[in-house]
Amino acid sequence: MKSKIKAAFNPRTWWPKAKDGMHNMSPLVAFFLLNLFLVWIKTYINYLVNFNLGVTGPIQNFLLVLNPIPTAIMLLSIGLYFRGKLSYWLIWIFNLIQSLWLFANILYYREFTDFLSFGIMGSGSATGNNLGKSIAAIIHPTDYLVFLDLVIILVFLLLRKIKIDRKGIQKRYAILTILLGLILVFVDFGIANVDRDGLLDRSFDNNYIVKYLGLNEYALFNANQTYQQSNTRKKAGPKDLQKIQQFVKENHSPANVSYYGTEKGKNVFVIHLESFQQFLIDYKVDGQEVTPNLNAFYHDQHTKSFDNFYNQVGQGKTSDAEMMQENSLFGLNSGSAMVKYGASNTFESMPGILGQMGYTSAAFHGDVATFWNRNNTYKSFGYNYFFSKEFYPNANKPSYNVGYGLKDKIFLKDTAQYLQQLPQPFYAKLITVTNHYPYDLDKENISFPATKTGDNTVDGYVQTAHYLDQAFGELMDYLKKAGLYDNSMFVLYGDHFGISENHQPAIAQLLGKDKVTDYDLGEFQKVPFMIHSSDLDGGIDHTYGGEIDMMPTLLDLLGVPTNNMTIFGHDLLSAQNPQIVVFRKGGWVTPKYMKYNNHYYDTQTGEELYLSKDKELAKEAKANDAYADKVLSDSDKVITGDLLRFDKRTDFHKVNKKNYDYSKKATLKALKRSQETNPSSVLAKNDGHSTTDEYTTDAPEYSSSSK
Structure with a gap:
């Protein structure tokens, strides 16, 4: 039994043996690794070119390199469960799916500086016709490069220039490959959580999710977020509102008597x-x-x-x-x-x-x-x-x-x-x-x-x-x-x-x-x-x-x-207005400090400041972060x-x-x-x-x- 377990985790046993007895890589595994590399490289390049993720420091840069890999491994590995042509086509299709998701986010981010959500995609009937006009004007010819590898591979497959491994590989190798991807997900999340405590619980900025975990992982996070939102109404009760109302009451700013009621009874024009x-x-x-x-x-x-x-x-x-x-x-x-x-x-x-x-x-x-x-x-x-x-x-x-x-x-x-x-x-x-x-x-x-x-x-x-x-x-x-x-x-x-x-x-x-x-x-x-x-x-x-x-x-x-x-x-x-402006996508600004894209500035001069060097900033930033999280979270709960x-x-x-x-x-x-x-x-x-x-x-x- 021990020898079987040992063999399962021995890298030399991961590839089927060739006729000469040597441990050579099978054509299917080579095809898998090629697609994995292509998904990784085009995702990483677009992270750098088309998204403003605010990456700083060696940890964040390392995670940016790592995070396209885990889910790509798991998705592409599905093809390893099958044999013959089907396994190759499934790998190609999962490359295509990830490329379409990347392409859609490139276009959406270019105009809206955010990533696509299931909520936005679900609102297609409410916005679709006009959004289509905007998206058409956003596309750059270079955006289509995310599909170049797929076209080349497709041509090679159709012309039978790629050797088909009809025997495939043993299922245990496919299972181990998916397990490797899952392990890397936890490794990525563990390192990310060290650099950004409470990443999934406290972050209101989608850039953070993509920066730390990846574009595919963001899709899973957002799907879960959308699901949780849809179920919140069933679990809500009067006590939930009472807690929020208490917070609102404590933070209420009384009216200015010099202005209160001065426009009473007048028509109101709101011009957007x-x-x-x-x-x-x-x-x-x-x-x-x-x-x-x-x-x-x-x-x-x-x-x-x-x-x-x-x-x-x-x-x-x-x-x-x-x-x-x-x-x-x-x-x-x-x-x-x-x-x-x-x-x-x-x-x-x-x-x-x-x-x-x-x-x-x-x-x-x-x-x-x-x-x-x-x-x-x-x-x-x-x-x-x-x-x-x-x-x-x-x-x-x-x-x-x-x-x-x-x-x-x-x-x-x-x-x-x-x-x-x-x-x-x-x-x-x-x-x-x-x-x-x-x-x-x-x-x-x-x-x-x-x-x-x-x-x-x-x-x-x-x-x-x-x-x-x-x-x-x-x-x-x-x-x-x-x-x-x-x-x-x-x-x-x-x-x-x-x-x-x-x-x-x-x-x-x-x-x-x-x-x-x-x-x-x-x-x-x-x-x-x-x-x-x-x-x-x-x-x-x-x-x-x-x-x-x-x-x-x-x-x-x-x-x-x-x-x-x-x-x-x-x-x-x-x-008594507290003058704290909370940004929906993360950060805040006050008359004294600004937090934007996870950088801190003196609001009046624009000078960049650092938490490690400014105790007063660190203290106020902690309080403002807590306030921002609270108002955004409570407002979400109300809705x-x-x-x-x-x-x-x-x-x-x-x-x-x-x-x-x-x-x-x-x-x-x-x-x-x-x-x-x-x-x-x-x-x-x-x-x-x-x-x-x-x-x-x-x-x-x-x-x-x-x-």
Whole structure:
């Protein structure tokens, strides 16, 4: 027995004997090892070339070399269980599967600086058509090199240039090979856990999982994560919410009495500036302002503008920004919360809260209603109306659309007919889309010079941003003429970055630098946040905050108490705001320190700092890491466990989704009826005379005489 065990682990017995009695490698094993090498080398090269994993030190570099191997061994070893041609084809197929996964992540990461998740893939019906347009523009010819080896091997197999081992190998060798892969998985994880304690329990950054464990292992981790999320709701109970509410209560920032309730009863316009970054404010190209209208609005004496305001989105991008803006809940680490939970969960959202205070709520978007599952999620949020693409008369004309829907000038002009019918006060969210990757615009609509970084993805960004700015200016002119400007509060925010971190040479040129650091990339996550009202004491506010803080800030201005709400943001106008901005993908920033891509910086100077050399930083970093983990984890629990269904608040009644019908016929009928039952709209006050003739646009799609 002992001799058999000894022989099993003797490397010389791993290969079948050749006819001459020597221990030569069988053709099947050689084919296996060739494919293993090819999977490893192309994965490792792409780690270095296409992903920004933030690898530092010898341990992380060693793990980066090691981690493609274990699961590749286990997957390719499946072919060793069979004989003849089938074993070769199975090995080739498992090479193909891993290559497809690598290829898909290269494309996704290039645009979104994150890895594909099962949540995102599962939301294909909600985002697929438009995502396809973006992905098509992302592909580089060199990306197809991940399939080059497969094509060559396929040709050799078909031409029978590869010797087929018809006997195969004994199954014990296949078992031992898979066992070797499994052992290497544990070795990898053990070393990783030494360098990054609690890697799987505490990490909210997918880059960490790939860096330490590998791209295939990330897929397994994410599959388990998705499964756990789907089962969390069944296990959740009222006590889970009570624990979280206690934490929220302890961290609540009281309202600033100087601002609380000053905007009560006013209309609220929330204008979603697609992919709009803070650096665009006051930015010039060839001496011309990119966004003159937004610049003037930003510096207006009645606009409160925050210049240290960061996007905090994850994989859900725009939908994450909406989740934070409407609910003060973070998006999920995997996938889109609106897609996965928007139709089923209980929410205590801005539209629902204001609706129970007499507000009419409406969302406007020039794309299909199903994008990001808005047609279902908005019912859960409590929106009275949702005007999607089918409500716009020009929506089916190809020249009136670009990328993700109607061009902004056309969208905003055609929105006016519905704005004038909304009973006041109202809460209206307008989602622009033209300033979205890949920043394409037809020549007739381009009236601004492109930048000259040499990066085609980046150089058109200022042109679509300028177009958005012109559309915004036209909307403001109309609202002043229609009598809606002075009695409204305007909220403008950028939802997420427009230029991803994968364009660092171009970013450096835009910022006037030789090269960018992780600190620069952290600062590049800033987006605008402005609040304007005719009686608001404005100015540039240097408070540090993010999208999670929008809801409590707006509610305090509107005089709505937030002390009983399960929210994770803070009123930016509160003197007791802790000013900790937590990034969904890992890291944080405060007025003193920044943690970004696992590097630490002095927030004011950009100087890189080190935990081992700075005791004060080490102490604060530990506290901030704990806070970040807590708020992200608790926010996830609220969403995945649908915990707000257990809320016993008496000042808010749960939204009944059945009360809302967003079909065109029902919507227009309800809007028409409201002119009689609640004649407070601009149209009703104007004795039924439309104000849309007051809307002027220079959009070339309309005739030159059209208004």
